[in-house]
Amino acid sequence: MIDKTSPMPLYFQIEEAIKLKIEKGEWVSGSMISSEREFAEAYEVSRMTVRQAINNLVNDGYLTRRKGKGTFVSAKKIEQKLLGLTSFTEDMRSRGYRPASKLVSFQTINANQRLAKVLDITENHEVYEIKRVRLANDIPMAIETTFVPVDLIQLQEDHIKEGSLYSQVENAGFVIDYATQSLEASIAREAESEILEITKGAPVLLIERQTYLTTGKPLELVHSVYRGDRYKFMIDMKR
Template identity: 85%
Template sequence: MIDKTSPMPLYFQIEEAIKQKIDKGEWESETMIPSEREFAENYEVSRMTVRQAINNLVNEGYLTRRKGKGTFVSAKKIEQKLLGLTSFTEDMKSRGFRPASRLISFQKTTAENRVAKALEIKEGQVIYEIRRVRLANDIPMAFETTYVPADLLELNESHIKQGSLYSEVENAGFVIDYATQSLEASISGEAESEILEITKGAAVLLIKRQTYLTTGRPLELVQSVYRGDRYKFMIDMKR
């Protein structure tokens, strides 16, 4: 229960009570929590107070709202260490998840200035543009847009649907060397929210990767939107 005589705000006390239930395992991942009305009646507080507590926990990643269904305890985040260059498929398999991709679009197009610079090709040169939803155990994890120079290798839709792009590249005789990657925090727009099955304005990670072959030539430019409630990146640091 909460202490109304405490200097601690009521919404904060409710947050802590919910966190304790989650941390102790009383409420497991994917459990639907009580409604705002039930919380308000139980704690004898206003629904506005309850809503503030729940909003804060959604923003922190403890809870997830599902449109038309309710609010649920978030699933444990998948951790990826920022060491070594692996594909999404390889990374998910190494963690015991079942990786899959849902192809949104696959087309040949011409490189605009920004993409051409990243791939070190001429503006207007033909490239592959691949948009995919990456899934782990059938749960959408990321919305990914990949650009690959069309003169580098021949790709078709079945290649992309069946497996990893990196496997196709290596099967074609190329050797992948390294990548540079940047991460930044953002919030989801309407399109990403619908594709990733999250609420509009939810926390996401924007990731940009440029991958290079051993020849020094850029292989791809990848721009991804990762769900902030399901994914986190880790790095080990030594002094």
């Protein structure tokens, strides 16, 4: 499986071998892979060489290390990006804006009919409602509301910051399986128009995402309203 006479670096060959097993589904999300010493022995290379291969896969998001426990197959890359602030933050940054997020409210509410159906819970079941405003250069760009069933994971207000929902999900031993997303144009309602500082009825982009765990249970419903109105501003990105 590993060709020591090949011009390809050993760590690269090991990397490809591991990646293949993940992509073919032989090693599923959340499962532990062999320890570094086991790989080293199996491939007859040093542990540092195995570490280099694993490091690259960790950087690429294929694997996750846990000190004292082992190395685990990550949830699929795209699913990681879907969670937390990552997508908005990276999106805005890549466009040259300074992204920020402001927590508007954090509370538990009783699920209405639609929420109950989407999250696969009974009506009036408690869910967290996390409402954030996303800013780009201090200008409100979007309202994002996340709904998570209360009995699925314990959340606290001061833990709701960048990336922490996903890490809390991971620490609780849950693994994201897949997500569905919808996107459409709409018009701003009054409450939204106030927060986004646009007139009522102005065009907005509406994005909704549902995320599911490997257990089949829905994890969250994320509802985002992006302002789609006319605006123009110049930014200087001199260092």
